[in-house]
Amino acid sequence: MSAVLQAQELRTVLDTTAGALRAVDGVNFELLEGECFALVGESGCGKSMTALSVMRLLPEAAHVASGEVRLDGTDLLALPEAAMRAVRGRRIAMIFQEPGTALNPVLTVGKQIVEVLDRHLPQPKAVQQRKAIELLRAVGIPEPERRFDEYPFQLSGGQKQRVMIAAALAVDPEVLIADEPTTALDVTIQAQILELLRRLQRERRMALLLITHDLGIVAQMADRVAVMYAGEIVELANREAFFRAPQHPYSRKLFAALPSRQHAGELAVIPGQVPSLTRRFVQCRFVERCDFAFDRCRAEAPRLYEPVPGQRARCFLREKDAAGPLVSSVSQGAAESKRTDAGKLLLKVDELKVHFPIRRGILKRTIGYVRAVDGVSLELHEGRTLALVGESGCGKTTTGKAILQLIRPSAGKVVFDERDIGSLPGAQLRPFRSAMQIVFQDPYASLDPRMRVADILLEGMRSLGVGRDDAERLDRLAALLENVGLPPDSLQRYPHEFSGGQRQRIAIARALAVEPRLIVCDEPTSALDVSVQAQILNLLRSLQRRLGIAYLFITHNIAVVDYVAHEVAVMREGRIVERGSTDEVLRSPKHAYTKTLLAAVPVVPAAGLAS
Amino acid sequence: MPFLPVFLPTDVLFWFLIAGVAGYAAYCLRRPHLALPWRRVFRSGVALACAVILAVFTLAALLDSVHFRPRLPAEGSGGPAYSAEVLSLLDLALSGIRGKNERTYSAPLAxxxxxxxxxxxxxxxxxxxxxxxxxxLRYGGAHLASEQDWVGDVFARVGAGLVAACVAAALLGLAVRRLRRRAPDVPWKAGGAALLALLVLALPIAFLAPYYHVLGTDKVGQDVLYLALKSVRVSLIIGTLTTLVLLPIAIALGLMAGYFRGWVDDAIQYVYTTLNSIPGVLLIAAFVLMLQVFLERHSEWFYTAAERADARLLVLCVVLGITSWTGLARLLRGEALKLSQLDFVQAAHAFGVPDRRILSRHLLPNVAHIVIISVVMDFSGLVLAEAVLSYVGVGVDPATTSFGTMINAARLEMGREPIVWWSLAAAFVFMFVLVLAANLFADAVRDGFDPRVRVGGAPA
Structure with a gap:
């Protein structure tokens, strides 16, 4: 097979206030005809910038400093912009992460596909319309004739992404770049979209450059894999070889950081942070976080070595011999990990309902209800974790907030520590506020950017009267910071000075500051990278072991559920469809929906985790 | 005492405001996240140049906001007597051109x-x-023995002014070099250039002004340059004090509407929608006319004409403030709607933090940038509004000099044959420079505070 697209020594520089940031620093890869090539890496590693450099769609502050991108021999970077416009869409197409914003909301779906056709293959209107409908059918949109005249808001997220794919494939491009195409979608929809991409790729023999952070998707889709770290490709291999025996220490750590049942003990974490790309590197970029670093790593930057034919890694250890297959750390003993002894009943939710009224007209008459939560019953014991699993919009977050009385439930009982708190007026709720806390999904939105960390942590303690005075509270904070693994000088700093993982630690510390017995964790790790997710999950588990806190863990990530939860409740459309111990629900699901949900989760092959 | 200090209410408020701004600046400097957007603002050359120009205008207004009554030469026994005329520091500084009244119009430099x-x-x-x-003329060119010397005399004085400007330029160059060494990322050159341009204009004028009416005289023979400089204070006071009235209303109602929603939101929305649908000029005219009658009935409250004029100016600020808070309130309502859904506000709820603390600790600091941007943007609008209102006759007291009254007076002059153009031109140029500087500065402030223009925010 010949290479369709080749990137050689691609360097992209971003101008920031801190200086030139080398987001992509000497990347080489080739995309073969009809293959799926996956670029994997954590946020900030330069994978999206690589794709945007290829398309020449970089943001204003960025530019390609040097290198070549060859499409069948022509250097795209040397083309004038007018010629490049003829390449974009016609020969290389791209789909983006957020289908909601990639479509123009004021144009019909059909128009947006016809627009692409019109630009590259001018034909009579009727022919184009027929072709567009054909495309909509090909991407699996039901009733394409009707959908043709509909607006994006009338479609679901998955359908929008299908439309995007249809528009991208309208003129049979040779290369399709998919930048996190399913990250914004639910697992079941993700499975459908991935299946669609795979089918279309096979039918049209097109090359697919897939950009993702999810090793599960890579395992399902890719023929070859490149792992990016700090602007460089650190490992390049065939899928089978990569999942059997990743060669770079970073790749191996990524696998070890994945939560799953096999990883019963502490998850491996990658200490430290990605180095700032504004500085120049003479050493290996991973050296500060690597367990195997030796003197040479600090003095010299490694190139890509080829320990196994066809598998390259940027590590001196791989200069001579290959690393063995991955061995999982299962042996650490599953027993010590999850507390199994259940304490007394802490929280009992009975037939909880949250209905939001729909109001219309001048007098705001209620004409109906959105039944966000429609009869949910749960039980949670002290020191245990209950995972609430479901897809977006199923009401799991609303359930969490209704339990905390952040949203007042419309009906049903919330019994906390043998008191029904659902019926209490605001003032009498205060004693319970300190016993129940919440940790949010987005660590960037959950901390007030204008307050110092000390004020953020003290706010709850002051409000709920935890501690006698500020001096005593500050004493407690010092211990608390150590508990969640933050440096003691954090108190005087502002949230923006911290990374995502550290911010999530601050959010956890804020919840812990008032000594709660129950923490509602609302997708606490879904905005984080795998290695950071591992740190937070480890932290949550060790806190539970030491302090006996109960968690209501709201998530859509089945692997995380498997790792942290004792019990699982699967939610769908405001109701719980299945409830039971983690093993029962995940290993032998009873309800059809649970089965679909579990089947849709892309799995990292067991060979990659445990041999 | 050789003088009796007079504290006009607008003087006091204006100085308070300046002190408040200085205090805010000091507060920002100690907090990096607050200082950062301002650093970005002053990294733009245009912004720094405009800031220099605005600072010069502000200086004139501040000098004009220290009032006193000079002591009259003692006549007979009794306590010291003070003049009924209220003067300001600016009047002292301009004593070279103040009071040198001709009989009527004279052209510039005539x-x-x-x-x-x-x-x-x-x-x-x-x-x-x-x-x-x-x-x-009684004063303009009165020192000339013969009118033939006029050309030579004017050129000599302009030349002397330019020489002085050159000296100033050299000093300025040194200062800029030193400043650049201390803070290299601030475009000191642009600031220096703006200051130099002002000096090149101002110094020759300063050399000419004691002997000629540089911008001519108006109908009653007052020096137009003096009138224009005196008008600056009124403009700045209208532009800034109005915001003092407007901000508390807009912030309180806007945030409450967005945060509490429900009937509070409905009520506040009804109020500002209603207020918005009444023509602003009509409301202001009604207020001002009512006030005029009221002040005339209570003329015993005021010792001097200046105090009465000042009271009217203050009321105009209040009225303008009451009629123009709706735009900002609407903006803040939208922002508060968004913010109150954010997780950190939800977290505060989970801690049982009372509403008033959430409003003051979480919402207010997070909308501060919008408030700052809108204050700076509103400034020029208010300056122009004063001109329009005074032109219509419902603005400041006719005894107060302002750009509006100057333009109003120019209405008749434009119809004269030959035309008298200099009053209008002077008012126009001064106001244009002030408003243009304010607008450009407002643009830079908006860019500096806009998170989307931030460099380096691109996805990786």
Whole structure:
């Protein structure tokens, strides 16, 4: 097979206030005809910038400093912009992460596909319309004739992404770049979209450059894999070889950081942070976080070595011999990990309902209800974790907030520590506020950017009267910071000075500051990278072991559920469809929906985790 | 005491405001996240140049906001007597051109009046005869022995002014170099250039002004340059004090509407929608006319005419504030709607933090940038609004000099033949420079505070 697209020594520089940031620093890869090539890496590693450099769609502050991108021999970077416009869409197409914003909301779906056709293959209107409908059918949109005249808001997220794919494939491009195409979608929809991409790729023999952070998707889709770290490709291999025996220490750590049942003990974490790309590197970029670093790593930057034919890694250890297959750390003993002894009943939710009224007209008459939560019953014991699993919009977050009385439930009982708190007026709720806390999904939105960390942590303690005075509270904070693994000088700093993982630690510390017995964790790790997710999950588990806190863990990530939860409740459309111990629900699901949900989760092959 | 200090209410408020701004600046400097957007603002050359120009205007207004009544020479016994005329520091600084009134119009730099008069010839063969001619001015060019020396004299004075400007330029260059070494990322050159441009204009004028009416005189013979400089204070006071009235209303109602929603939101929305649908000029005219009657009935409250005029100015600020808070309130309502859904506000709820603390600790600091941007943007609008209102006759007291009253007076002059253009031109140029500087500065502030323009926010 010949290479369709080749990137050689691609360097992209971003101008920031801190200086030139080398987001992509000497990347080489080739995309073969009809293959799926996956670029994997954590946020900030330069994978999206690589794709945007290829398309020449970089943001204003960025530019390609040097290198070549060859499409069948022509250097795209040397083309004038007018010629490049003829390449974009016609020969290389791209789909983006957020289908909601990639479509123009004021144009019909059909128009947006016809627009692409019109630009590259001018034909009579009727022919184009027929072709567009054909495309909509090909991407699996039901009733394409009707959908043709509909607006994006009338479609679901998955359908929008299908439309995007249809528009991208309208003129049979040779290369399709998919930048996190399913990250914004639910697992079941993700499975459908991935299946669609795979089918279309096979039918049209097109090359697919897939950009993702999810090793599960890579395992399902890719023929070859490149792992990016700090602007460089650190490992390049065939899928089978990569999942059997990743060669770079970073790749191996990524696998070890994945939560799953096999990883019963502490998850491996990658200490430290990605180095700032504004500085120049003479050493290996991973050296500060690597367990195997030796003197040479600090003095010299490694190139890509080829320990196994066809598998390259940027590590001196791989200069001579290959690393063995991955061995999982299962042996650490599953027993010590999850507390199994259940304490007394802490929280009992009975037939909880949250209905939001729909109001219309001048007098705001209620004409109906959105039944966000429609009869949910749960039980949670002290020191245990209950995972609430479901897809977006199923009401799991609303359930969490209704339990905390952040949203007042419309009906049903919330019994906390043998008191029904659902019926209490605001003032009498205060004693319970300190016993129940919440940790949010987005660590960037959950901390007030204008307050110092000390004020953020003290706010709850002051409000709920935890501690006698500020001096005593500050004493407690010092211990608390150590508990969640933050440096003691954090108190005087502002949230923006911290990374995502550290911010999530601050959010956890804020919840812990008032000594709660129950923490509602609302997708606490879904905005984080795998290695950071591992740190937070480890932290949550060790806190539970030491302090006996109960968690209501709201998530859509089945692997995380498997790792942290004792019990699982699967939610769908405001109701719980299945409830039971983690093993029962995940290993032998009873309800059809649970089965679909579990089947849709892309799995990292067991060979990659445990041999 | 050689003088009796007079504290006009607008003076006091204006100084408070300046002190408040200085306090805010000091507060920002100690907090990096607050100082950062301002650093970005002053990294733009245009912004720094505009800030220099605005600072010069502000200085003039501040000097004009320290009022006193000079002591009259003692007459007989009794306590010291003070003049009924209220002066300001600016009047002292401008004593070279203040009070040198001609009889009526004279053109810029003229030596003779703009209107023919019947004069008696004093010397020569025709002594005692009455002639109709353009008489010599009392002050403008009065030092010239012969009017033939006029050209040479004007050029000499302009030359002297330019030499002084050159000296100033050299000093400025040194200062800029030193500043650049201390803070290299601030475009000191642009600031220096703006200051230099002002000096090149101002110094020759300063050398000319004691001997000529550089911008001519108006109908009653007052120096137009003096009037224009005195108008600056009114503009700045309207532009800034109005925001003092407007901000508390807009912030309180806007945030409450967005945060509490429900009937509070409905009520506040009804109020500002209603207020918005009444023509602003109508409301202001009604207020001002009512006030005029009220002040006339209580003329015993005021010792001097200046105090009465000042009261009217203050009321105008209040009225403008009451009618123009709706835009900002609407913006803040939207922002508060968004913010109150954010997780950190939800977290505060989970801690049982009371609403008033959430409003003051979480919402207010997070909308501060919008408030700052809108204050700076509103400034120029208010300056222009004053001009329009005074033109219509419902603005400041007719005794107060402002750009609006100058333009109003120019209405008649434009119809004259030959035309009297200099009052209008002076008012126009001064106001144009002030408003343009304010607008450009507002743009830079908006860019500096806009998170989307932030460099380096691109996805990786």
């Amino acid at each position: 030596t003779r009046l703009y209107a023919k008069e019947v004069v008696e010839v004093r010397e020569g063969p025709d002594a005692g005869k009455q002639v109709r001619e353009y008489p010599r």
